[in-house]
Amino acid sequence: MFEALREAMIEEMTLDPTVCMIGEDVGDYGGSYKVSKGLAEMFGDLRVLDTPIAENSFTGMGVGAAMKGLRPVVEGMNMGFLLLAYNQISNNCGMLHYTSGGQFKIPIVIRGPGGVGRQLGAEHSQRLESYFQSIPGLQMVACSTPYNAKGLLKAAIRSENPVVVFEHVLLYNLKEKIPDEEYICCLEEAEMVRPGSQVTILTYSRMRYHVMQAAKTLVNKGYDPEVIDIRSLKPFDLHTIGKSIKKTHRVLVVEECMRTGGIGASLRSAIIDNFWDDLDAPPTCLSSQDVPTPYAATLEDATVVQPAQIVAAVEQICQ
């Protein structure tokens, strides 16, 4: 996946001279996950900027540059570090278009890996989707395959709104054949992964793979799940989701976010508000436990949702 993201960056930076990249070790080092490997040589120091470890200020500088017409892509080396820039992301990035009465646009992209990795410890295994989801004016997408990573990053760079692109630490080495021709993905669209008729499973990012693994087991047991990768975390693609729920009447949300105040919590509310009459069972949500991610491998596995739990949940819903 990192190659796909890298291709997206190269294509957009070639197309538009105002696109630049700001982050720690994105230049000479090539990016801690190799997303910007070689870009500094291609585009020069002024377009691929190595910053000191100062998230608050370089995110703020990205917003200031965006106010003046550039299109920066700010990389958080790990999403968790962007908590230091929360004020800039929330108050300036999200709100300036509104508080200035529409005068300033902030076409910034904030991207970085988050999620639970392989024993990275509590502070490097954070999921910030839930913290950012309430910020008005921000759009959020989560990529999960090389194809949608490239498409979503390109769309995010071209969008006039500030977009946060959530990548996942464990998905960078995914390989997939993607088209040579140029394509972009729609930022607000969900992706149909496996059409089905019995139950709608909504997921995003790494949990998509756990869901697909569970889906194999479920199909063997005779179930027919419909799997949708929601991709757009803010706003939700209620059109695709609604169409699915009207077909299956049962919904399960599988997310890596924390249970409390997570994406699943908002998604369940949105489903209840809009599709209550179409539901035959309560909308269920499987999320990570409300704990700091422990270091020990067995404990870490127990923090996130595993395929076996997904299978059990579907069986429960479909009774």
Added chain:
Amino acid sequence: MAAAALLRRLPAARSPAAALMGARPISDSTTPLTIETSMPFTSHIVDPPSRDVTTTPAELVTFFRDMSLMRRMEIAADSLYKAKLIRGFCHLYDGQEAVTVGMEAAITRKDSIITAYRDHCIYMSRGGDLVTAFAELMGRKIGCSRGKGGSMHFYKKDANFYGGHGIVGAQVPLGCGLAFAQKYRKEDSVSFALYGDGAANQGQLFEALNISALWKLPAILVCENNHYGMGTAEWRAAKSPSYYKRGDYVPGLKVDGMDVLAVKQACKFAKEHAIANGPIVLEMDTYRYHGHSMSDPGSTYRTRDEISGVRQERDPIERVRKLILAHDLATPAELKDMEKEIRKEVDTAIAQAKESPMPDASELFTNVYVKGFGVESFGADRKELRATLP
């Protein structure tokens, strides 16, 4: 000379020719005039500029007019706040007018300015008008931010005025970002990021200064030191209140912020420096007569004697008035007339703003996102799925 001066003090004794032509006796001459600043500049790792400032009679009269307009505007805002027409937070700039007027005289509209929440007068300096300012303060539709920003969110994009920010210190990285964009685009202009003595202790300032110095950005950090961060005096908040030295490896200049000519000289110097060498810190030694905001009486942490002392000794408008009178550029009566005109202007603008409507209910949802660019946001009733390449 003495006789002529005497004559000028008698209002009736105008020169017959002038009286016949109805000509304005207030000087609008543009012949250069050199005036010394009130005190020399103190500098940190850079040679300070000269104390002799070149100005013109016309410029001095403009300074007087602009600062008096701002003073009147802020005092009028005080009354409007007490009449509950302005709500929420209202941070007034009276006392500090010389900083924005002097700065504006040294730069062009291509240079960018960003500040915190004490922004009404800077908006005016950058070409804003009274009606949109008062309308915004009262939350009306014709306000400069369509009523959606309020006192702390004044912006003027076409004049490169970037606001208007409520969170202390957050505007400084933004200002360095503006400077970055200027350098990226090879624009030959600079960005002034204004902040207060309270904000000078924010970490993000030092982060942004480090990055600006590393990348040699044309950023000028201006500390408007009015000696109090809300209720905390500077000596209680900063171990080193020499804010112009805080840049460490970045040069700095300390300026008498109540002397508009000193401010002009310093900003001119800073602009040349920033374009050639990268960031510089300016500390403007200034004072605010009002409290931190309208909710703060401003007298619990400082004495009334101190406030009136500054008003008597260092008021920026009085200083310019004395200069104008000393150089015979206008009579006291003419200046008084100007102030009366200004008062009327402000009152008219307020009346107009008071009559203007509140924003429509639909405005609640506009400008949250930029619409119509390639991909649209839809709700549950979206009929078509389409991605368009812009």
